[in-house]
Amino acid sequence: MALRMWASKSATFLKISSFSRPFATVVKDLKYADSHEWAKVEGSSATVGITDHAQDHLGDVVYVELPEVGTDVTQGNSFGAVESVKATSDINSPVSGKVVEVNEELNDSPALVNSSPYEKGWIIKVQLSNNDEVKSLMDSDSYSKFCDEEDAKH
């Protein structure tokens, strides 16, 4: 009983929504695309990665194809790829703008995407060209619901 209270308090402190299903955490205050990427918007720039749901469905990531700094990205379009279980999966950008930084650590440690999808496993940082676009992304509650609906399909 005490453990559950502690877990729930920790979850609130860390801004993590907890579910009856113990997997697939979703972080509040991030924005989400229906192709399972997240964006952390800070002013006119955003950090982008893939969600816990995405990494769980991919399997162990062995390779991340990163774009070059300076590349333009468009909301909904592919900017890179990850490889897992002999499958390369495109990653789509949830925002439009210019890539200003890429997570070079992923070259040596691609598994960071699995172990820390919202923190150390971030993929690119983008200088936004259109802040309004962020409005079309889902908030954490809508995204959680979306994941549940998708998982119910099979």
Next chain:
Amino acid sequence: MRIPRKLEVWRMGTMNYLNALKLQEKLASDRKACKISDTLLSLQHPPTYTLGKRRTDHNLLVSEDELKTMGAELHYTQRGGDITYHGPSQAILYPIISLRDIGLGARNYVEKLELTMINLASTYGVQARPGRKCETGVWVGERKIGAIGVRISSGISSHGLAFNINPDLNYFKHIVPCGLADKEVTSLTREANAELPTEEVIEEQLIASFAQLLNYDNIEWKDNASAS
């Protein structure tokens, strides 16, 4: 009420690798635009070596010139996976399907591709198993009988699986297959004690195995369909 799921199967016979790649790209684009339903290409390739997105050409043990002398081609692709060989008597399935529509992630999809081959093999008394970690594919003991390499773009799959019915296994000597040294390659002919039907029948059974695992309600067959 659940909408019936239809799979359109194109049986292409022997097809050059690049032509198959172009056809897949066209079909994937059409599928993304919802112009076509889920489609599966069933074919074989002439002797061809292919590399995946990571371009692991250190696993090619001969020069490209030597490959040409053998009459084999080499292609770099965007699929996952390491280096592999395709050739006559190896059944290839390239499903161009919307994984997003059925909420299937890469891991689950690849598991179903593995099961497709495992179930087919068991029909002939061959006990195959999925690969262990970092060994994606289908194995009989420590011998590899089926390989997988997939691309998923906008939720649509391309590339797929290659199942060894009775290919000339000597071709595998020129590569470190799938980057795994000290592992043998095998075939259904080698492993099965029972007499095998024609390759056409085995390919049909492989397709049926796939269709069943991906819950398709009906299959529409198109033979020697040409790319429009």
